[in-house]
Amino acid sequence: MGAERRQQKRPSMFEVAKMAGVSHQTVSRVINHSSDVSETTRTRVQQAIDVLGYRPSNSARTLASQRSRTIGLIAGGRDFLGPLSAISTVQETARRHGLFLAVSMVHEALCTQQEFENLCRTFEEQNVDAFIFLTPTDVMLSAACRTRLSEPRVLVTSTHGNLSMSRAGGLMDPEGRKRTAIVGVDQWGAMREVAGLVARLGHRSALYFSGPLQWRDAATRLLGWRKASAAQLIESREIQCDSWDSSEAYARMNHELESIGSSGARKPTVVVTANDAQAIGVVRALHEHGIRVPQDISLVGFDDMAGVSDLWPPLTTVRPDFDDLGTAAMREVLRLLGAGGETAFVASAHGAGLIHAELIQRHSLGPVPRV
Incomplete structure (x- = not known):
C-alpha cells in the first residue's frame, strides 16, 4: 500500500x-x-x-x-550575533507572510563586486521578488549599491563608515534608488545614553575600545561615542582594535595597564568597549592586575551577548533589538512590493530608518571611585 x-x-x-x-x-x-x-x-x-x-x-x-514569493538575502557577518539574529527574524517574518527566504552568506571583508553580482544573478534566475542585503562593511555596502537590479532591495547597515550614505546612494542608478530602503540600529542614540549615564555617575576620564573600522558598526559607534562623550565633558582616549575579539582587547588592556603603571599616569575611571567580547577581554586583564570592577574601574559593553548578564560583575551593555531590525527589513520588502504600509521607526538618519537599542544597566558600571 x-x-x-x-x-x-x-x-x-x-x-x-x-x-x-x-x-x-x-x-x-x-x-x-x-x-x-x-x-x-x-x-x-x-x-x-x-x-x-x-x-x-x-x-x-x-x-x-506573477511572483515567485521568494526573497533573496545576501549577508555578511556569518560569525557574529547581530547578522545571524536578524536573518532568523527575517526568515520567521517571511514565513508568516507565505514567503520563502533564499539565503547566501559571504565573507564581509573579502566579498568582491563580481562575487556579489554573481550571487544576485543566481537569485534572479530563481525569479526572486526582492532582495535583502545585510552589509556590515563598506566593501559589502559598496557592492550592494553598485549592483544593477530590477527588483526592490532593502539594505541593512549602519549609518556611518568610510563610505557615507550619500556616496552609497550615488553608486545606485536613479531607478534603483527609488526601489531601495535602508534600515539600521540607532547606535548614536545608544551612545548618547551610555555617555549620559556615565557622566551622571561622575565619570570624566574614559578609555574607549574601538572595533575594526572596516565594519560600519564600529565606525558608527566610535563617532557616536566621540560626539556624546564630548557633549558630556568626558575626556576620552581611544584604543583602536583590528578585530572584535576578546583576545586582542585583553592584550591591549594589559599593555595599557603596564604603561600606566610604568609612567605613573592616572587610570581612567571607566572603560567603554565597542562590543561585549572586547569587554570580556578587558575585565580579564583588569582582574589579573588586581583592579576591581566597578569599585576601581567601571566597564560598559555593546550587544548584550548571551552570558554577559552572568559575568561577575554582570556587564552593563547596549541591547540592539535585532529581532525588530529583521522584522523592519521584511516590512520594508513588503512595502516596496506594494503589500504593506509605511514602517514606523523610532528615529531616522541619513536616509535610514532606525531601530531602538536599549541601555541595560548592570553592576559593572558604578559611581566614580572616591579618591
Missing part, C-alpha cells in the same frame, strides 16, 4: 477545480488568498484541497501571481 501511494500521481489544480465545481482560476485565487472569492466557494475549494492532499507548487503560485 505504501509503495502504491508513493507511485500515485500528485493531484493537480485541475482535479481540485473539478471536485469543487469551480474553474482552475478560482482555485488559484484561493491559493493566493485573493479577496475576490466568496467564503462559501473558498470553503468548498479548501475542502477539495484537503481531500485530495493537494499542495500548490511554487511555480503554480508564480504563474497565478
